[in-house]
Amino acid sequence: MSAFPDYYSILGIQKSASSEEIKQAYRKESLRTHPDRLTKATNAEKKSATEKFQAVADAYYVLSDPIRRKEYDSLYSSKSQTDKSADPKASSNFFHQFASMFGNAGTGNTSRDNGHEQRPDAQNVFADVFDELLRPEVERHTPWWSYLGTVCGGGVGFIVANVPGLVLGAFTGNRIGAVRDAKGKSVAAVFGELGATQKAEILRALAMKVLGSAL
Incomplete structure (x- = not known):
């Protein structure tokens, strides 16, 4: 089974973090990982930064909404510590497997494919928050x-x-x-x-x- 994304670790916050703390953490981490700041990076470095930036957007998208956060926390509590990961790839797998759990709680920052909610658009999330x-x-x-x-x-x-x-x-x-x-x-x-x-x-x-x- 693929690793479960630890969105709290990705944002560097506690599970008890408030909505304002989540927003501030997102601002800091999105700025640190934004691929457009790497003007002289190699293609590999750009790809890695893009994956991290997307995972940070995923984390904010899930944790910033009370309904999505509640659904996520239910899964989070059922996982052992060894199952959780801050690897960006874990976030990609999570959205592939559990996108339907979010129902119609989208904010307009996601794309949809055949009626199923996809990962949030990282650039739009960034623009909205900033x-x-x-x-x-x-x-x-x-x-x-x-x-x-x-x-x-x-x-x-x-x-x-x-x-x-x-x-x-x-x-x-x-x-x-x-x-x-x-x-x-x-x-x-x-x-x-x-x-x-x-x-x-x-x-x-x-x-x-x-x-x-x-x-």
């Missing part, structure tokens, strides 16, 4: 339409009213572009479109806020 801290960092790194609006507005303004028109047009174009930047995409979607270097910079900034040190 939304408050991640959003300003993402918006700061993606002012594409603001830049385009500035250039286009400035060009039109210069044609119409020379230099004063250029200044006014550029400002107006920038504000219109900023509105476009802020709409239509989730934090997860915008973060996913960033380059590796930009993602690494954002993760380091988040690490400073959450951990007090850069990763």
